[in-house]
Amino acid sequence: MTGTQIIIESILQALAAGVLVGAIYGLMCVGLAMIFGIMRVINFAQGDFMMLGMYAAYFAFTALGLQTVFGAVPGPYVAVAIAGPLLFAFGYAVHKFLIRQVTGMRTIAMEAEGHYAQLVLTLGIALVLQNGAMILFGAQLVSLRTPLTGQAWMLGPMWGDAVAVFLNQAKVVAAIVSVVIIAGLWLCIKRTRLGKSLRAAADNPEASVYVGIDVDHAHRIAFALGSAITAVAGGLLATNHPFHPFVGLDYVIVMYAGVVLGGIGSVIGAFWGGMTIGLVQQLSILVLPTQLQNATIFVFFLLIVIWRPQGFFGRVTERT
Amino acid sequence: MAFLRSLLPYFTFAAGYLVVAMLVENSYYQLIITLVLVWASFGLSWNMLSGYTGLISFGHASFFGLGAFATVLAQIHLGWSPWIMLPVSALIGALAGVLIGLPTFRLRGHYFALSMLAYPLAMSYVFQWLGKPEITIPRVLDHPALFLQFEDRRVYSVLALLLLTVIVVITRWIERTRFGMSLVAIKQNEAAAEAAGVDTLRWKLKAIAVSGAIAGAVGSFYAVVILVITPSSVFGMLVSAQALTVAMFGGVGTVWGPIIGATVLIPIAETLHAVIGSYLPGIQGVIYGLAIIILIIAAPEGVFWKGVDLIRRRRVPAAGTVPSGAGGVSRAASVEPAGGASPASRISDRIMLDVRGVSKRFGGLRAVRNVSFQVRKGEILGIIGPNGAGKTTLFNLLNGFQKPDQGQVLLHGSDLAGCRPHFACRAGIGRTFQVMRPFKRWSVANNVKVGAYVRAASEEEARAIAREAVAQVGLSAISDRPASALTTKQLRLLELARAIAGRPEILLLDETLAGLGSEEAKEVVAVIRTLAATGLTILIIEHTMQAMVQLVDRFIVLDHGQLLTEGLPEAIVKDPRVIEAYLGAKWAAHA
Known part of the structure; x- marks a missing residue:
């Protein structure tokens, strides 16, 4: 195997890993985009909603006995499918009882339109969730392992049997599920009445009220849906990544970076933003030490945002 | 004179606080007393930029962490005393502020807030990569006081109180001059401020420089008090969050907000940690989080402004209904x-x-x-x-x-x-x-x-x-x-x-x-x-x-x-x- 072949192989391997991780990041970002893009609320607890989704899937799989009913391979994915609705309900309740108090129409009179209050409120929620999870579930690492986690498909060998790319099967399945969910969601937003009211509420909440859209309700659905999607992304991630109660902190930044890169308010943009983050993270390993993997994400994020503040898919909507 | 008089409530608070600090013997409680002042100071640093200009920063840990690392590394490698590094850290913080501000002030609103978050996290990974997972201030046996090391932990509280006082005086002074007024003008309407003759970029850069300087100095002092630092303990998201939590809890855009916030929240958090943390690890985070949630829903703009509004409402029973066109x-x-x-x-x-x-x-x-x-x-x-x-x-x-x-x-x-x-x-x-x-x-x-x-x-x-x-x-x-x-x-x-x-x-x-x-x-x-x-x-x-x-x-x-x-x-x-x-x-x- 020549030097060139080694380089080609590592590039291909990093690209494949980037696309697979990027698809899951993309799904996470789409979940956040539903909340951040539509309500313009910075939810610091988003990562912790994801963590709840991971545990929900984990306990559905182990304690509910899905393992025995559905078997070891499809079981975890059924568990992930259960985590979605659970977190939908959770997000719905959090918005109804907490977030609503500091968002929407009642913030018009507040300083900075209530941003300060939203930040502290969601920080408080994040603290409760992280520490509550530690008390209930313990601090040790757990994972939603499937037999697929340990298996890989091999692409190749190519180039005279020298170059081969390995694709972890759990990651491939997770990436495919992510893309399918996003496609479905995209159709919903474009086609359905609910989707249209969500887009209207995102574009101009005040005008939406005047044309008879229940913005408060639209926001609540968006918040719940965003929580559910992020939870599903978390569950999929858990099939190939062990996790713990504080895992949310690692990903909340990735999510925001992805959403901002894609352009606030654009759901499809958020997916590509997440994909970009995944690729940058994996490709950086080729030239930089592993410890700087995440630093690369942030530097890349800063460069892009300063160069193009509206993101890849965003529009400039500043008015005097 | 009017300026000094306006500081009177603060000096009363400081005097009372000093008395309490002197009476506490237990070194753990003394540490809490010091930390309240440290986080209040850090909250004021955040308030200087974000409270007055309305540009919310999630990245104040950058300045804090740079100050902390500079201080510890300078003592280990150069043998420099923290007494020297305190002002040097302030300079580093100010410089970092300007360097970060120049590109980032092109952004507004959420973009600014989230971009600021990226700086300390990137720094944190860089310091980890440089092989500084955990560093400790070496103990000095000869003339420890020259290296800001004291047997009696009450000295740290006194020093922290001095630091806070300097910061309060600076903040109040800025608040009352065109500096502060220009910042608030930027907050209310940046376009209108520009149109009213305010060079907004210049004032924002000045604000982030002062803010960074304060945070750098506070970070430096924090390292001396706490002795051991890690990249995540000084650059982490929770550090930045601490600044905005104390400031927002107490009230944004006032010198009182961070002081009230730190005085209430830090002792609660630390006491919970000490008292029940050992039986049920994490319970303190839950209670602390719940306390924040309940208070922010009751007083979304912070305790201070809630109080001000209550008092004002009592004094002017119906301010809104005074006949228009009066006078x-x-x-x-x-x-x-x-x-x-x-x-x-x-x-x-x-x-x-x-x-x-x-x-x-x-x-x-x-x-x-x-x-x-x-x-x-x-x-x-x-x-x-x-x-x-x-x-x-x-x-x-x-x-x-x-x-x-x-x-x-x-x-x-x-x-x-x-x-x-x-x-x-x-x-x-x-x-x-x-x-x-x-x-x-x-x-x-x-x-x-x-x-x-x-x-x-x-x-x-x-x-x-x-x-x-x-x-x-x-x-x-x-x-x-x-x-x-x-x-x-x-x-x-x-x-x-x-x-x-x-x-x-x-x-x-x-x-x-x-x-x-x-x-x-x-x-x-x-x-x-x-x-x-x-x-x-x-x-x-x-x-x-x-x-x-x-x-x-x-x-x-x-x-x-x-x-x-x-x-x-x-x-x-x-x-x-x-x-x-x-x-x-x-x-x-x-x-």
């Missing part, structure tokens, strides 16, 4: 006949503003096309045209919000096209906006004072100019009232006062009568007329034709970005082309 306005209105000097005597022959062929396009839309007109000194020029005709864009070109693609804007013969708004303001172009955004909690007088800075060399002078401007629009009787208690008409007058406080030669009024009833509109028109009588040249955009016909000397009419026609009011209202532009061809046939 001066009616007086101004009654001056009207005298003020409404005949146009001939008011308008001089001198050309004040000469607009030559300005154009502006946004993508495919030609918002303003080759518009030329002249305005003479003392003239009141009305600019009318249907929605989307390019009226506001034209104003934006005149005062520098946008750079014309072609053409010149000559004021006294020198071209202003494309210069920044605060420069246009200095050159003599003042402006009001369609959307009003006064600083709600400030009095009328202070709101207007921001506009006066561009002409005033000192605080005194600014206050005097503001007083005069308030009198000119007839709001003297309510100049102490907070802007939140004003009616729409009074707010419009407030905007006028702020604009004339900059002593403009030309005033651009953008829909000043919008949202007013016809009686109220008449009063505002009367005020505008008295302003014109003082020799001010006025350009006004307005839809209410009735009011306009009585007010202006001459109209220009815009349609689809082009100058349709210009002429005297009587001629304009009968011009079929104008009627067509407004109402469509069908109506023009009837006219």
Whole structure:
């Protein structure tokens, strides 16, 4: 195997890993985009909603006995499918009882339109969730392992049997599920009445009220849906990544970076933003030490945002 | 003297705190006492930038962490004492602030907030990679005091209190000068601040430099107190969050917010950690989080402002329902006949503003096309045209919000096209906006004072100019009232006062009568007329034709970005082309 072949192989391997991780990041970002893009609320607890989704899937799989009913391979994915609705309900309740108090129409009179209050409120929620999870579930690492986690498909060998790319099967399945969910969601937003009211509420909440859209309700659905999607992304991630109660902190930044890169308010943009983050993270390993993997994400994020503040898919909507 | 008196509540607090600190023997509780002061100081650093300018930073850990690492590394590798590194860390923080601010201030709102988050996290990974997972300050046995090491932990509390006092004094001083006022002006409306002559970028950079310096020094001190630091303990997200939590909990935009926040929250968190953390790890986080959630829902703008609002409500039982037009306005209105000097005597022959062929396009839309007109000194020029005709864009070109693609804007013969708004303001172009955004909690007088800075060399002078401007629009009787208690008409007058406080030669009024009833509109028109009588040249955009016909000397009419026609009011209202532009061809046939 020549030097060139080694380089080609590592590039291909990093690209494949980037696309697979990027698809899951993309799904996470789409979940956040539903909340951040539509309500313009910075939810610091988003990562912790994801963590709840991971545990929900984990306990559905182990304690509910899905393992025995559905078997070891499809079981975890059924568990992930259960985590979605659970977190939908959770997000719905959090918005109804907490977030609503500091968002929407009642913030018009507040300083900075209530941003300060939203930040502290969601920080408080994040603290409760992280520490509550530690008390209930313990601090040790757990994972939603499937037999697929340990298996890989091999692409190749190519180039005279020298170059081969390995694709972890759990990651491939997770990436495919992510893309399918996003496609479905995209159709919903474009086609359905609910989707249209969500887009209207995102574009101009005040005008939406005047044309008879229940913005408060639209926001609540968006918040719940965003929580559910992020939870599903978390569950999929858990099939190939062990996790713990504080895992949310690692990903909340990735999510925001992805959403901002894609352009606030654009759901499809958020997916590509997440994909970009995944690729940058994996490709950086080729030239930089592993410890700087995440630093690369942030530097890349800063460069892009300063160069193009509206993101890849965003529009400039500043008015005097 | 007044400055010192305003600090009296703080010194009372500091004295009380010092007594408590001296009485505590237990070294763990003493540490909590020190940490309260440290986090209060850090909260004040955050408040300096984010509280006053409204640009929320999630990244204050950058400055904090740099200060902490610089201090520990300098002692380990260079043998430098933290006494030296305390001011050096402040310098590092200030420098980092400017370096971070320069690119990041291009961003607004959420983009700014989230970008700031990226800096400390990137730094944290870099320090981890450099092989600094955990570093400890070496113990010094000879003359430990020279290295800020003390056996008696009460010394740290005293030092922390001194540090906090310095920061409070700096903050209060900035709050009371044009520095602080300019920052708040940026917060209420960056565009309006620029138009009022505030060089917003310069003030923001100054604010982040001061803020970074404070955070650097606090980080340096924190490292000395805590002895062991890791990248995540000084650059982590929770550090940045700590700054905003104490500040927002206590109240943003006041020196008291972070102090109240830290005094309440830090002891709760630490005590919970010590008392029940060992039985049920994590329970303190849950209780702490719940406490934050409950309080922020009860007082979304922080404890301090909640208190202020409660007290104010008790003092002024119904501030909002005080009869409008109190005091001066009616007086101004009654001056009207005298003020409404005949146009001939008011308008001089001198050309004040000469607009030559300005154009502006946004993508495919030609918002303003080759518009030329002249305005003479003392003239009141009305600019009318249907929605989307390019009226506001034209104003934006005149005062520098946008750079014309072609053409010149000559004021006294020198071209202003494309210069920044605060420069246009200095050159003599003042402006009001369609959307009003006064600083709600400030009095009328202070709101207007921001506009006066561009002409005033000192605080005194600014206050005097503001007083005069308030009198000119007839709001003297309510100049102490907070802007939140004003009616729409009074707010419009407030905007006028702020604009004339900059002593403009030309005033651009953008829909000043919008949202007013016809009686109220008449009063505002009367005020505008008295302003014109003082020799001010006025350009006004307005839809209410009735009011306009009585007010202006001459109209220009815009349609689809082009100058349709210009002429005297009587001629304009009968011009079929104008009627067509407004109402469509069908109506023009009837006219």
